[in-house]
Amino acid sequence: MTSDIAYFNGKFLPLDEIRISPLDRGFIFGDGIYEVVPVYNGVPLHGREHFDRLQRSCDEILMKNPHTTDEWMAITMDLLKHHPGNQSVYIHVTRGVQSKRDHVIPKGLPNTVMMFCYPLASPSKESVENGVACVTAEDFRWKKNHVKSISLLGNVLARQVSVDAGAVETIMFRDGFMTEASASNAFVVKGGTVLAAPQDNLILLGITYQLLEKLAKDGTLKLEVRPISRAEVLAADEVWLSSSTKEVLAVTTLDGKPVGNGQPGPMFRKMHALYQDYKSRLGRKDAVAA
Template identity: 50%
Template sequence: MRGRTQPATEAMHDAPCYLNGEFLRVSAARVSVLDRGFIFGDGVYEVVPVYARRLFRFDEHMARLARSLARLRIANPAGRDEWLARCRALVQAEPADDQVVYLQITRGVAPREHVMPEGQTPTVFMMTNPMRPPTAEQRRQGVACTTARDFRWERGDIKSTSLLGNILARQMSADHGAVETIMFRDGHLTEAAASNVWIVHEGALLG
């Protein structure tokens, strides 16, 4: 299992970021309180790992981002090469060799109304942070996990910024002194609250 969480008490890293056409630091980034991502969680995100300063499976991540946007009827605000240039600029601004680039696109700023507004300019936010791999002890000993029914919504094909279900599931493990909650639905393992799950069975890697 590859974790993607950081302790809530960890000092905030003033990460390099990109917001609506400007490169800056997260401490200087500002978004309207009427942004539909803030009001409704009306947006999608994508995460691109970076190993040795190289973006991992960039095109596959961009394809998934495009699918999520299309299913929410949000026009993709950039082409593949523009996304790539922005990601590379952020990676260059972060000293760590291994990083995690986060991209988020919301429907943009509009009056609070559930119906999707037309013609809004999407809000585009990106940032990168140093990757936090498992410790040597965690790799050697493993980590404690809890299990739970996957009670999240059924549109797993949309990588939505609304992650309340994941938060509740992850808190379940924290409340029991564990690292993660592995979720099941209809007898099938779906995923963990904030991690990918991989299984080694008879020498073969399944995931």
């Protein structure tokens, strides 16, 4: 028998033994935040940055963070003892269980904390070599997308637009400018410059987005952070997606039309190589990532 050990409010126990109250504010209101940390061979990639972002999410929703980054890292490493290899660690924190349903934020309620792991599969060779299809949609979500909120209905509906079109992601636009995709950040390449959307409340600032910024700098790729219009996206030489699980992927068709020449471009290949090299150094002496 394999036991899928998870973490729940201070205890390690099988995932299917966790019981959550129907009055948990996470269940009732989607009142909580989450994180997903990628782990390669037992080593979290930018674990601290993920927990720093978790702190920012807590601050934005006026919720006390139940743990310090050091404590979160320690719990993560204990959980990983049960899950060797490449994993995604899912961390879910809600405002806790209230005695009655009430919108008003209660004071002093203990958080509900749940963490579990699932195997992390890197993108397939095929998707790296051929790129992926995406579609576009209006960004109909709320205006606090910088919060990694467990209320993901907007993202779920956005993702479904691509599912229905047989594509892997939906790239969204608000007032004519690109924001992000349903579960990834999006980048554009034009004339040898990588363009990234502003780091504001309209997107979740990905840990991978920030890594690509750093890799671009170190690898001397020109990267500009600025508003990107729909016209620029449609006329791009290259479009990329980034996330902890997608790493960096080339978008080769958008709404059924080829992006550039319809193949992953040279800038993507360079960034992908930089990313793989960075990942391969994880856990080694010269690594800076854990």
